[in-house]
Amino acid sequence: MGDLTGSNAGIVIPPRNGAKLAIDQYNATNPKVKIEMVEYDSQADATKAVGLAQQAIKTDKIVALIGPAFSGESAQVAPVLEEAKIPSVSASATNAALAQNGWKFWHRVLPNDAVQGPGIADFIAGAAAAKNVFVIDDKSEYGKPLADAVRAQLKSKGVTVTDDSLDPAESDFSSVVNKVAAGKPDAIFFGGYYAAAGPLLKQLRDKGVKDAKFFSGDGSLDKGLVEGAGAANAEGALVGCPCYVATPDVTDEKVKKFATDYKAAFSADPAIYATEGFDAATVFIEAIKAGKVTAEDINTFISTVDFPGVSKQVKFEANGEVVAKDIYMYQIKGGNISLLGKASEAKLG
Numbered sequence: 001m002g003d004l005t006g007s008n009a010g011i012v013i014p015p016r017n018g019a020k021l022a023i024d025q026y027n028a029t030n031p032k033v034k035i036e037m038v039e040y041d042s043q044a045d046a047t048k049a050v051g052l053a054q055q056a057i058k059t060d061k062i063v064a065l066i067g068p069a070f071s072g073e074s075a076q077v078a079p080v081l082e083e084a085k086i087p088s089v090s091a092s093a094t095n096a097a098l099a100q101n102g103w104k105f106w107h108r109v110l111p112n113d114a115v116q117g118p119g120i121a122d123f124i125a126g127a128a129a130a131k132n133v134f135v136i137d138d139k140s141e142y143g144k145p146l147a148d149a150v151r152a153q154l155k156s157k158g159v160t161v162t163d164d165s166l167d168p169a170e171s172d173f174s175s176v177v178n179k180v181a182a183g184k185p186d187a188i189f190f191g192g193y194y195a196a197a198g199p200l201l202k203q204l205r206d207k208g209v210k211d212a213k214f215f216s217g218d219g220s221l222d223k224g225l226v227e228g229a230g231a232a233n234a235e236g237a238l239v240g241c242p243c244y245v246a247t248p249d250v251t252d253e254k255v256k257k258f259a260t261d262y263k264a265a266f267s268a269d270p271a272i273y274a275t276e277g278f279d280a281a282t283v284f285i286e287a288i289k290a291g292k293v294t295a296e297d298i299n300t301f302i303s304t305v306d307f308p309g310v311s312k313q314v315k316f317e318a319n320g321e322v323v324a325k326d327i328y329m330y331q332i333k334g335g336n337i338s339l340l341g342k343a344s345e346a347k348l349g
Contacts, residue, residue: 001052001077002069002092003044007195012069015091015277018264019066021258022281023062024265026289033288037281038062042073049073050080057084058305064088064284064296066277071095072141088298089283091276094218094242095145099319105299106322109280109311111242111327113142117149117215119327119343120189120240122151125157127347128213128238130187132160134180135232136200137342138192146217147191166197177203185212193219198228205233218243219271221337222328231335239330240343244311246270247339258310269338279309 002012016039023035038060042049049068056062057080065081065088068074074093081088082103089107096114098106105191124130131156137147144165154161161181166176177200180188188204190197197220204214205231216225218241226234248269258278262270287301306315312324340346 001040001042001049001056001065001067001073004041006221007044008044008070008193008222008224010194010224011092011272013221014271014274015066015069015280016261017079017268018270018274018277018279019091019281021262021265022278022285025261026285031072031289033293035285035288035317038115040067042068043344044070044073046076049077053077057081057086062086064298066091066280068093068286070142071098074098075141078103081171082107085299086295087284087302089280089302090219091280092243092273095141096149097145098326099321102231103320106281107302107316107322109276109283109309109314109322111325112321113146113149113217115325116240116242116327117146118153118327120215120217121150121153121157123238123240123329123343123346124187124189124213124215124236125154125159128187128215130159130185131160132183132185133187133189134162134164134183134185134212135189136164136166136176136180136191138148138190138196140168140192142219143191143193146219147189150189150191165305166196166200167191168192171199173200176200177207180204180212181207181209187213187215189215189218190220194222194224194228198225198234201225201229201237202233205229211240215240217241218272221245223271223337226335227333235333236334237332238340239332239337240327241272241330242327243273244275244326245272245330245337245339246275246310247337249339254308255310275309275311279311279314282307282309283314
């Protein structure tokens with residue numbers, strides 16, 4: 001479940017594909033119990049997502065859900081799944097508060113924004129050596145908490161922080177852009193999705209904000225950022241993510257095989273959250289292989305999983321959070337997304 005056809009579908013299609021790859025590979029082994037993957041296109045609309053969840057439970061009789069993809073829809077759908085006792089594993093929802101509701105059937109296979117935000121902020125203050133940072137958010141259930149986490153961590157490092165927000169539904173961000181230009185920051189961080197990040201970056205560069213390094217979080221880790229900003233404007237932009245993208249330069253044999261299989265299946269290189277989608281599906285596959293075929297039995301099994309996934313070691317804490325906490329930094333180089341490394345170790349080129 002996620003935004004498969006909306007303005008930020010570029011973040012959701014890769015994990016959908018990763019999940020499909022895992023399930024197709026499992027079904028190809030001719031197992032005793034096969035798996036059918038049903039797709040629910042929420043278009044990131046929380047109200048629509050709730051209706052789809054009810055359909056999935058009552059009509060389609062699902063035993064598990066991969067998703068929802070985004071935090072806003074996850075906050076609305078999780079209580080519905082909880083009541084129906086349907087386990088879920090999100091490959092991309094990062095709002096930290098999602099793990100604080102006492103849900104027993106909710107899980108995610110990536111670190112949250114309380115980990116991502118400080119990880120990116122430490123890189124901004126450390127490797128990027130920024131002393132004056134302008135932090136912008138899109139007021140969403142994803143973007144604002146992420147930006148707030150960045151703000152708090154930067155301030156703890158003695159960095160001067162200026163705050164503002166924008167409405168991603170608008171196309172003219174001149175109010176924010178003018179404030180950034182006047183502030184002359186060393187760096188800019190945007191908490192939001194690539195559909196707004198690209199135009200924002202273009203307008204900043206067009207306004208003459210040329211030297212400030214542009215940062216964003218996982219919601220902007222898509223080539224849509226380059227398309228929205230223009231290749232020249234996007235060059236050098238930095239994006240942090242609690243995800244491990246199988247870029248062409250990876251050396252891990254398991255990840256390389258995943259990338260090869262993914263490209264063969266979808267005629268595209270794996271992108272953001274593709275590996276996490278594969279791992280989320282694998283959680284359910286492992287449960288079914290162990291003979292757990294009812295929703296409640298699958299959920300009980302999830303508390304015991306501990307396997308080397310493609311993205312990370314997959315093991316869950318009691319609140320549904322994944323144990324692994326690595327954040328990675330990526331940079332736009334030559335119009336492409338390249339991996340710099342773990343945020344705690346990466347250096348600017």
